[in-house]
Amino acid sequence: MAFERTLHNDHEPSDALLLDRVRQSDRQAMAQIFDRYGGMVYSVALRVLKDSGQAEDVMQEVFFQLWKRPDGFVEGRGSLAGWLLVLARNRAIDQVRRRKPTDSPDDVVLVARSNLASETERNLLMEKVRGVLKNLPLEQQKSLELAYFEGLSHSEIAERTGDALGTVKTRIRLALIGLRKALAA
């Protein structure tokens, strides 16, 4: 997005600029992207897999995929950070559930609401997200965590919590919408 391309609060090159350079096989640019988002991606994979070796494998694969096919991420389809996080989380869940990759990177389309290329904004947003999730009703938090970090389907969550299927579905939707609204406020 034009917004993301031009905003550099930390005087750092934008993601779009770095991606342009990665397309030219610029290893320094790839290293900068890795430095910018490696911690986030690794932390998500580690939380899901609970094993540093496996988490690193997922992180390496996600970034190497970007190096090999930078066009797999299409500008306008969301933020690079969000895209990397979704890929890492999905790959980690696939690994936990011992299944083949369920989606291609090309299928990942998401709405970006923030410029995560800026470290300052990234840190602020992390704080905010933590606060919002903490303030969600406990049942919503629980359902969302089971789906996001453990990769359980809604019926598995219902089985685990003893709640009705419809209740689980509603809680997850409300949790995501609650997060969206709070971040937009």
Place this chain on the structure above:
Amino acid sequence: MKTKKHISPEDLALLALGALPEGVSAAVRVHLAQCVECREQLAAFSGDVAMVGLSLPQHPLPTGARQRFLDRVAEDAYSAKPAPAEKPAKVHTFPIWSLVPWAVAAGLAIFAYTLNGKIGALNSQVHDESSKVAALKAETAQAKRVLDVLTSHSAQRVVLTAAKTAPQPAGRVLYMAESGSLLFQANNLKLIAVDKTYELWVIPVSGDPIPAGLFRPDATGSASVLLPVIPSGVEAKAFGVTIEKAAGSATPTAPIVLAGAAAATAGE
């Protein structure tokens, strides 16, 4: 639009999380293929899902993870595996100058290999032509850089030998401090356990040793490290190789398997 039954927001939220059973997901995807409205809602939920990942505390990366990634990228960028099919055994005690034709051959092999790959790719992906040419240029530049280091009179040339006993393992370093270009090639290395790796170190005149790449020998005990990502302008007093755990290490672990002091810049 009037009669089309949309996917419920609940199901779209679950799909964004990958929490819909497969059979249901397939049906939902059929609808999504034709419904912009539902696709937009799904993208919004996917954006929300991405945010959830940000709630986690940041963990430091495992030691060496960054270097391993950069090494992998560098290896990929160079496509630098000069076909081991030739004769890997003949690398014992030749003078340094005999590396020049070897390097030329290796450079040409790399170039030919990548060019071949490009030709195949171009046949099927004509629309990618410009990016392929850019990649080829980069690889050619790297091959030229390799040759520059090998043929430069000002490059430091260091032979690394085993610290004691049998004269088997040996390594050679070519290093240009000003550009931070380093080539390393070793022979007769002992095989190591799968949870271990060899790690190359640049020992600067002042400061701590700088990791210069992880490597494992092939079946013949040969290994190489080409142009690892290291800072430029670091004057080296020595080079060393240690055995580290597979993840690599930020500092060398004794004992030093191979070591060599850097002589005054060669070429006079």
